[in-house]
Amino acid sequence: xxxxxxxxxxxxxxxxxxxxxxxxxxxxxxxxxxxxxxxxxxxxxxxxxxxxxxxxxxxxxxxxxxxxxxxxxxxxxxxxxxxxxxxxxxxxxxxxxxxxxxxxxxxxxxxxxxxxxxxxxxxxxxxxxxxxxxxxxxxxxxxxxxxxxxxxxxxxxxxxxxxxxxxxxxxxxxxxxxxxxxxxxxxxxxxxxxxxxxxxxxxxxxxxxxxxxxxxxxxxxxxxxxxxxxxxxxxxxxxxxxxxxxxxxxxxxxxxxxxxxxxxxxxxxxxxxxxxxxxxxxxxxxxxxxxxxxxxxxxxxxxxxxxxxxxxxxxxxxxxxxxxxxxxxxxxxxxxxxxxxxxxxxxxxxxxxxxxxxxxxxxxxxxxxxxxxxxxxxxxxxxxxxxxxxxxxxxxxxxxxxxxxxxxxxxxxx
Numbered sequence: 001x002x003x004x005x006x007x008x009x010x011x012x013x014x015x016x017x018x019x020x021x022x023x024x025x026x027x028x029x030x031x032x033x034x035x036x037x038x039x040x041x042x043x044x045x046x047x048x049x050x051x052x053x054x055x056x057x058x059x060x061x062x063x064x065x066x067x068x069x070x071x072x073x074x075x076x077x078x079x080x081x082x083x084x085x086x087x088x089x090x091x092x093x094x095x096x097x098x099x100x101x102x103x104x105x106x107x108x109x110x111x112x113x114x115x116x117x118x119x120x121x122x123x124x125x126x127x128x129x130x131x132x133x134x135x136x137x138x139x140x141x142x143x144x145x146x147x148x149x150x151x152x153x154x155x156x157x158x159x160x161x162x163x164x165x166x167x168x169x170x171x172x173x174x175x176x177x178x179x180x181x182x183x184x185x186x187x188x189x190x191x192x193x194x195x196x197x198x199x200x201x202x203x204x205x206x207x208x209x210x211x212x213x214x215x216x217x218x219x220x221x222x223x224x225x226x227x228x229x230x231x232x233x234x235x236x237x238x239x240x241x242x243x244x245x246x247x248x249x250x251x252x253x254x255x256x257x258x259x260x261x262x263x264x265x266x267x268x269x270x271x272x273x274x275x276x277x278x279x280x281x282x283x284x285x286x287x288x289x290x291x292x293x294x295x296x297x298x299x300x301x302x303x304x305x306x307x308x309x310x311x312x313x314x315x316x317x318x319x320x321x322x323x324x325x326x327x328x329x330x331x332x333x334x335x336x337x338x339x340x341x342x343x344x345x346x347x348x349x350x351x352x353x354x355x356x357x358x359x360x361x362x363x364x365x366x367x368x369x370x371x372x373x374x375x376x377x378x379x380x381x382x383x384x385x386x387x388x389x390x391x392x393x394x395x396x397x398x399x400x401x402x403x404x405x406x407x408x409x410x411x412x413x414x
Contacts, residue, residue: 001188002120002196006129008175009113010136012076015167016109017140018147019083019102020048020238022164023095025148025260026157027243028253030095033157038243040092042372045239046365047096051103053361057211060111060354064347068116069179071108071350076168076175079105084165087158107357110337114353118341120182122195124282126341127292130334131275138268138330141238142261149257211351219343220352222403224359226336230395231360232367233303233388234329237263237322239368244381249315259319266323267330274299274331278338288342289406292335299335300396302328306389310382325389332392336399343409 023030023044031041063071082101089095113133121129144164151160182188182196214220242260245251251259274295281291302324309321340352371384 001185001192002125002129002182005116005120005179006132008171008179009116009133010139012072012168012171012175013109013113013133013136014140014143015171016079016106017137017238018144018164018167019079020106021141021144022083022086022148022161023099024239025145025242025256026152026160028246028256029152029157034089034092034095036092038376039372041243042239042368043092044095044099045235045368048099048103049235049361049365049368051100052107053103053358053365055104055107056111056357056361057351057354059108060350060352060357061211063108063112063115063350063354067181068112068119069175069181071115072112072175072179073172075105075108075112076172077105080165080168080172081105082165083168084162086161086165107354107361110357111350111354114337114340115346115350117338118346118349120196123288123342124279127275127278127295127335127338128272129275130338131271131273131330134275134330134334134337135268135271138264138271138326141264141267145242145261146257149253211355214348214351214355217409219339219403219409220355222399222401223336223339223352223356225402226359226395226399227356228359228363228395229398230300230329230332230336230363230392232363233306233325233391234333235364235368236371236384236388237326240371240381241322245315247375248381249318251315262319263322263326267326270299270302270327270330271334275334275338277331278335287407292339292342292406293400295335296332296396296399299328299330299332300392302331303392304389306385310385310389328392332396339403339406342406 027041030036031038059071059075062074079102082098082105086095086098086102089098114130117126117129117133148160148164151163155163180186182193241263242256245256245260246253278291278295281294282288286294305321305324305328309318309325312318312321337353337356340349340356344352367388371381374384375381
């Protein structure tokens with residue numbers, strides 16, 4: 001049953017990214033239709049990320065209090081309504097407001113998914129489950145580009161928002177019909193319930209512990225700071241890739257539809273292989289600390305490919321190098337997002353994951369603003385792509401030095 005559950009989370013993550021990327025894919029159209037500069041277009045992501053960042057922490061706490069079933073229900077209602085309403089935007093101001101509400105709703109997907117995995121999967125399978133759910137990000141990117149461009153060509157950009165925004169309502173029907181916790185699910189076998197319960201870290205407590213107490217753990221700060229430094233590289237590619245291909249490589253909208261999805265195929269592979277690899281290392285006797293860190297280091301190293309992506313004179317070579325970057329990032333993030341369930345009780349996983357998302361959002365906001373400013377002033381993406389290539393090395397160094405050993409935290413706060 002747990003594999004059906006993670007399939008549901010994969011599907012909602014795919015929808016999450018289709019809704020999120022509609023603005024990015026339609027950037028060449030929207031910037032002309034609404035007379036937006038690069039910096040103004042970048043500000044849409046800032047407004048989204050402002051809400052997304054705040055809501056990551058709040059959503060994590062919300063999911064830990066009300067549970068995953070109710071938490072996902074409210075989250076997808078908010079973001080699907082906001083995504084559909086983009087069809088009625090008339091100005092930069094209305095787009096900013098809608099991106100803000102979209103960010104409030106979409107943020108719940110990640111702490112919610114982390115909590116589902118902590119509740120439903122044993123430790124050796126969590127990174128693979130995280131990889132399956134996170135592959136929804138890559139598949140969403142792959143599907144979004146041709147789908148949205150086809151909708152725009154056939155029906156116009158406003159209809160594209162209506163169609164993509166409605167997908168979440170169909171998923172919600174499946175969620176309410178099929179999801180429950182493993183303790184109460186009617187279709188789970190006794191053997192599967194024992195497998196999950198034997199490996200899950202549940203500390204006796206009436207409620208999740210508060211943010212102030214969580215922030216006294218250096219392990220939490222390691223995750224938050226690592227994501228602050230490293231997640232901007234992902235936001236750079238999902239926000240600016242269509243615009244970069246148009247501005248720097250001279251791609252038409254049709255060519256963007258044909259080629260812009262390629263780095264997300266490699267992202268999907270990195271998501272699945274990165275999750276599988278750490279689990280395979282644990283099966284072969286490696287500690288959870290060694291297994292997670294091995295994959296994290298390799299993922300950070302692959303993201304240096306952003307340097308030749310920026311400097312290459314060949315658009316195809318640049319796209320291939322970007323594929324290495326997205327492969328590396330998804331391998332990296334799958335294992336970092338698994339750390340809360342490796343370290344903390346299932347009752348607190350969503351809260352810790354949400355705090356990590358806050359760090360990711362703050363870093364992404366800062367870097368996205370810098371990107372728009374640099375491109376408007378220098379008319380080149382090269383400095384941004386090169387700087388982004390080295391951020392994961394810094395994030396990984398901080399994760400290991402501040403977070404320390406990966407393992408269960410059973411004792412007092414330290």
